[in-house]
Amino acid sequence: MTSKERVLAAVNHQQSDRVPIDFGGHRSSGIMAIAYAKLKKYLGIHSGDIYVYDFVQQLAIVEPDVLDVLEIDVTEMGRGYMHNANEWQDWTLPDGTPCKIPGYIHVEKRGDDWILFSENGTEVGIQKKGCLYFEQTHFPMIERAIQDDDFSDLKEILKNLMWSTPHPGGHLPLDAEGLKQLATYAKALRESSDRAIVGLFGGNLFEVPQWLYRIDNYMMNMALYPEAVYRLSEMLTDIYLANLEKWLGAVGKYIDIVLFGDDLGGQKGPLISPVMYREFYKPFHKKMWQRAKELADVKINLHSCGAIEPFLDDLIDAGLDIINPVQIACTGMDAESLKRKYGDRMCFWGGGCDTQHILPMGTTQAVADHVRKQVSTFKPGGGFVFQQVHNIMVNVPPENIVTMFKSINS
Numbered sequence: 001m002t003s004k005e006r007v008l009a010a011v012n013h014q015q016s017d018r019v020p021i022d023f024g025g026h027r028s029s030g031i032m033a034i035a036y037a038k039l040k041k042y043l044g045i046h047s048g049d050i051y052v053y054d055f056v057q058q059l060a061i062v063e064p065d066v067l068d069v070l071e072i073d074v075t076e077m078g079r080g081y082m083h084n085a086n087e088w089q090d091w092t093l094p095d096g097t098p099c100k101i102p103g104y105i106h107v108e109k110r111g112d113d114w115i116l117f118s119e120n121g122t123e124v125g126i127q128k129k130g131c132l133y134f135e136q137t138h139f140p141m142i143e144r145a146i147q148d149d150d151f152s153d154l155k156e157i158l159k160n161l162m163w164s165t166p167h168p169g170g171h172l173p174l175d176a177e178g179l180k181q182l183a184t185y186a187k188a189l190r191e192s193s194d195r196a197i198v199g200l201f202g203g204n205l206f207e208v209p210q211w212l213y214r215i216d217n218y219m220m221n222m223a224l225y226p227e228a229v230y231r232l233s234e235m236l237t238d239i240y241l242a243n244l245e246k247w248l249g250a251v252g253k254y255i256d257i258v259l260f261g262d263d264l265g266g267q268k269g270p271l272i273s274p275v276m277y278r279e280f281y282k283p284f285h286k287k288m289w290q291r292a293k294e295l296a297d298v299k300i301n302l303h304s305c306g307a308i309e310p311f312l313d314d315l316i317d318a319g320l321d322i323i324n325p326v327q328i329a330c331t332g333m334d335a336e337s338l339k340r341k342y343g344d345r346m347c348f349w350g351g352g353c354d355t356q357h358i359l360p361m362g363t364t365q366a367v368a369d370h371v372r373k374q375v376s377t378f379k380p381g382g383g384f385v386f387q388q389v390h391n392i393m394v395n396v397p398p399e400n401i402v403t404m405f406k407s408i409n410s
Contacts, residue, residue, distance in 0.1 A: 003073035007196035008256060011299050011322060011347045013382040018409045019375055022349065022387040024062030025074030025198045026259050027054050027167070028303050028325050029350070031392040032132065035401075036060035037097050042398035043069055050099040051088065053078060053167050055107070055116070056125065056134045058093065059391060067195075070405040074385070077199045077255055078168035080189030081181075094132055095394075104171050118160045125162035132394055136162040141212040147225040151235045158239070161211045170200065174246040183250040190254040198301070199255040201247065203240045203288050205233050205281045206262045206272070222276060229280055237284040241291060252296025257322065260288070265306020268331050274310050282318050289319040301349060305390065307331040309338070316345050325390045326351030328374070335377040343383050351378060352386040353404050359388060360396045364403040371407040 001009065001017045009016040024030040031039065033052045040046070043066065051061040061079065062072070082088065088100040091107075101107075106117040112129035118138075125134040140157050141149075158164060169185075172178035190197060209218045209232055222229050248258070262281070264271055289300045301322035302315060307330035308323075315323065327333055328351045335351055351374060353359050358370045378384035386408050392401060 002194040004194055004196045004256060007073050007385060008299075010382045010385050011257075013344060013347070015380075015382050019379055020073040020196070020385045021071060021405065021408060022074040022385055023067070023070060023072045023405070024060075025072075025076050025196075025387075026200055026301075026303070026324075027057065027059060028305075028390050029074075029387045030054070030059040030062065031401075032394050033058050033060040033099055034093050034095050034097060034132070034394040035392050035396055035398075036062070037093075037099075039398045039401055040066065042402065045069075050093070050097060052091070052093075052099050052101045055101055055105050056162060056165055057391065058133050060099075070402075071409075073195055075189070075193055075195040075197055077186055077189065077197055077251060078170065080185040081168040081172070094127075094130070102166075102168065102171065104166065116162060116165065118162075118164070120159065122160045124160060124165075134162060136211060138162065139212060139214045142214055142217060144213075146213070146221045146228045146232065149228065149232075151232060154232075154235055155239055157212065158208070161208070163207075163211055167200065174243055179246055179250040182247070183254075186251040186254040196257065197255045198257045198259055199247075199251055199298075200259050201240075201244065201292075203244070203260045204262050205236055205284055206264060208236060222272070222280065226279070233280050233284050237287060240288055244288065244292060245295065248292060248295040248298075252298060255296070255298060257301050258292050258296075258298045259301045259303060259324075260285075261303045263303075263305040264311055265304065265308040265327070265330060267306065267329075269307045270310050271306070274314060277311055278314060282314050285315070285320075286318040293319070299347075307333055309333055309341075312338075312342050312346060316342070320346070322347040322349045322385075324349040325387060327389050329354050329356050329389070335374055339377055339380075339383075343378075343381065347383045347385065348378055349385040350387040350389055352408070353388040355389045355392065355396070359400055359404060360393060362400065364399055367400050367403045368407040371404055372410075375408055 006016045006020040022029045053061050087103050089103045091101045114127040116125035118124050124138045127134045140160050299321040303324045309332035326348045
């Protein structure tokens with residue numbers, strides 16, 4: 001099987017020749033740049049620079065040499081863009097490691113801290129001295145009364161969020177020239193790689209309002225002004241659908257999976273009730289996911305952290321094919337029960353290795369034993385793409401990372 005065939009077989013609940021593996025195929029399956037530099041050194045790979053493509057989370061581009069060594073089956077559409085050196089600028093990671101960051105990133109040193117700006121110059125985030133990533137500082141609608149708002153300027157406001165900081169590919173505008181470039185480079189990536197390609201779309205309905213109002217305010221709005229919250233979800237969906245039409249019209253024939261996002265769970269349980277999910281988000285998830293499948297031959301993957309088991313039936317009913325990152329250390333998210341209840345209806349893209357305890361603190365033997373156990377549970381009948389639970393943090397020893405990947409199909 002090719003990597004693409006292997007991934008799609010798993011997504012379609014067919015047994016593939018081996019378990020397909022993702023590493024760096026999207027913004028929650030990657031590795032922080034500091035840890036990546038150590039991994040490259042451990043692997044004896046001394047060529048190439050460290051490229052940070054997700055500046056907020058400080059995630060590194062996983063280079064082809066590393067993908068090949070670790071037998072990775074997935075790549076992200078953004079790897080088709082920004083191949084010219086002049087599209088990047090020099091920066092330094094918090095531990096002093098030199099790296100490259102996208103040239104369109106606007107960041108300034110202020111005292112001991114780094115300040116991140118949106119494209120129109122608004123301060124949106126800060127990396128304090130000693131911190132490893134950026135925190136949001138600007139909540140553009142925090143002073144606005146949601147119940148009286150017509151959201152007429154929402155499209156412009158969305159540009160002033162820290163999490164709207166683009167990634168390669170996402171930096172291109174959805175105008176005629178930008179769409180032409182999107183299509184050209186996505187096509188070239190498709191023709192040069194047999195890996196499955198993930199296109200990052202987003203479409204966050206529950207999280208974006210938290211970034212607009214701050215989470216405490218938005219949660220209160222959900223209880224106090226449900227009609228306004230519904231209208232906001234409706235308005236966001238209209239914006240997303242217009243973008244989805246253009247974006248998939250350009251790249252849909254070259255990608256295999258569209259990644260949406262909405263973190264619905266915490267460590268111990270859902271952040272909202274299933275009733276609220278059905279009222280405020282499910283109709284709009286369904287509309288977006290159905291439209292994506294009408295526009296292109298793609299599978300729908302939702303990134304949703306935490307204890308989200310109570311939502312899975314509704315997500316499946318809304319048209320979801322794949323769930324990620326399968327946070328197995330959370331309440332109700334153990335591999336055995338998930339596979340038993342949903343394994344014939346949902347592809348689990350993740351859950352292969354616990355990144356809270358095992359990967360950073362376990363011995364190599366503990367990592368190997370844990371990975372083999374997870375794989376033996378999730379693998380039967382397909383419906384499983386291996387990925388560690390979310391991104392690999394800076395404190396993970398490189399020998400544990402290599403052991404994790406080498407234990408998957410051993």
